[in-house]
Amino acid sequence: LHDSPPFSLSSSGYVPWNLHEPARGKFDFSRNLDLEAFLSLAAKIGLWVILRPGPYICSEWDLGGLPSWLLQDPEMQLRTTYKGFTEAVDAYFDHLMPIVVPLQYKKGGPIIAVQVENEYGSYAKDPNYMTYVKMALLSRGIVEMLMTSDNKNGLSFGFVEGGMCLWENQPKMVMEYWTGWFDNWGGPHYVFDADEMVNTVASILKLGASINLYMFHGGTNFGFMSGALESDEYKSDVTSYDYDAVLTEAGDYTSKFFKLRQLFSMIIGQPLPLPPMIESKASYGAILLHQYISLWDVIPSLLQPVKSEFPINMENLHLNDSSGQSYGYVLYETVIFGGGHLHSRDHIRDRAQGFRQLRLLVENRGRVNYGLALNEQRKGLIGDIFLNKTPLRNFKIYSLEMKPGFMKSLRHVAGWSAVPDYFVGPAFFRGRLWIEHQPQDTFLKLQGWEKGVVFVNSRNLGRYWKIGPQETLYLPAPWLWKGSNEIIIFEERTAGRIIQSVDIPYLGRTQYVD
Incomplete structure (x- = not known):
């Protein structure tokens, strides 16, 4: 692409609309959502960027990245040219594209291509929709190559005129070669064979095609952001998005990583630079949850009901x-x-x-x-x-979205008391993790707990559920402080007394995928 060398690296970046516009007309591109800083960092470390701005991104993300407030309209038709949808997309793109446009390759930035929507051939409810998204990008200053991505059966519906049509798991460019798979609550932990993956990558490169490894770096569906599948039945995704990727959700190397290094070194005919040192993980031991408060005692203090017939x-x-x-x-x-x-x-x-x-x-x-x-x-x-x-x-309806402000207020509510020998939720449980030195990544194991959510220093770490497969939650070091760290668990049913901080994740019983 452009003047890049025969073997170059790029990153494929999704832009989650539901995070950048959490409420209609209220946009957030700050702190962890600073897209400009993220793209500039990619350029600084020598990566090209294939931007995937949506508006729909899938990514096993709640509603595929679409903001839930769109569904307030009872007639809403998502991913179509329905006026209520396109007006919302236009307003979002009006805020997003001024950030993106100056960072295109032709303007000196790292963005070498832009994807038009995502896998629309598998949806294909509106023959005019892809043209609409294409023009929404072009009219706001996108000048780089446009791309689409779909499976083989969806290509005839998901492409746009003038764009490069890319197949998943098949050349000309493999836009998503799946290095692993995601997990659902109650199912197994999926693992793909490393040798088979590397052999497939080698065969694709031998054909002269480009490839995007999905995922190269595993991730985490922090908070309530994990999505779900619904085919024969509804299946919600686990908190971890480790994906059995080339790098784990905590950034650790896998056998896939080292086997790919061997392949790439052979292709370019010289050794690759040494990889960076991985961050060490900590095992902080048992954390006692010494206080609790029933949800019913929290409601009068913190929540105002909506009254509705x-x-x-x-x-x-x-x-x-x-x-x-x-x-x-x-x-x-x-x-x-x-x-x-x-x-x-x-x-x-x-x-x-x-x-x-x-x-x-x-x-x-x-x-x-x-x-x-x-x-x-x-x-x-x-x-x-x-x-x-x-x-x-005649209902009283209470919202329990458990945003950071709510969690900070929760610590000051009167009524916290010592945890009894046996208690059934719903209730909040509180404990402290003391860290003597510089915090390190760790994993929280919730053996003995049934189902709920973990908060660390008011941040939502994600859901846990005893049905598995996931048994540990990834807790990154930047969420921890030297000294005292507050751990709050919202448990729906049966509570334990302690949680364990361990240095090795356990994502569940393994099922190998051919």
Whole structure:
């Protein structure tokens, strides 16, 4: 591409719309979301960039990176030329492209190509949509090569005129050669054979094709950002996005990494530079969760209800602004005057627990990120719940998105007490991790806990669930402080007393993939 040498490296970068515009009209390109700094860093270390700005990115990310507030519109048609969608995309691109345009190759930057949407041939609901996205990019100053990416069956629907059409797992350029696979809760941990992967890479390069390794560096779905699949049944993705990639989610080398180095060294006919030293990991031992507070005791202090005759889904739950709730839990509370049978009629998304009064704590386990069901990803209660044959009415609805501000306020709530010998949640549990020296990466093991979320210094580390396969959560060193670190766990059901800080991850029982 352009004047790059015969064997050059590039990074393929997704831009997650749902993080950059978490509420309609409120944009964030600061701190960890500083796209300009990220692209400039790629240039500094000698990488070209293939930018994948979306608006849809998939990436096993909640709703494929689309912001959930789009679903407030009951008529919304995602990834089409529906006016409500294109107006939102245009507003987003108006903020995104001024950052991207000056960093293109022709302007001295690292961006050598831009992908038009992502895998649209597998969706293909609107024959005019890809042209719309293409023109949205060109009209805002994109001048580099346009690309599309799809599987073989989707190529006839997912390409744009004038763009370079790229297949996944097949030349001319393999835009996504899968080095591994992602995991779902309740399933195995998928592993791809290293020798087979390297042999395939060698055969692709021998054909003179380019290749993008997906993933080269594993990642983590911190917070509530992991997506889900829905084919025969709904399956939510685990917190880890290690992916059995060439580098682990913590940046450690794998056998795939060293085998690829041997291959690349043979191709260029000389040894490669020594790889950087990996960051050491720490085992900080057992962390005692010594205090707890029931969710029911937190509600009066921190949460104001929305009162509604009818259930309201998460996305339409208007709180301090008009953008609704995106992630986490919603508590629906009403009064019943007798017993009977509760019927959801498939109006609970995704998982509910019932408590007397009546209280329904509903968890959004992640929106589907791929396929034809994107428009049906509203969460919480999406319709009536029936007691016998009568729909429940007159709800108090509490938002439990558990943002950093909520977690910081939680530490000052009165009512924290010593953890009893046995307690069933939902409740928050609190402990301290003391670090004597410079913090290092570690992994938290939650043996004895059932299902919930871990917060470290008010940051959402992600979900855990005893059904596996994932048994440890990656905790990066920059989230830790020298001295005292606050650990808070929101446990839905059965709580343990301690968690373990270990230096080796365990992502579950392995299933090898051919």
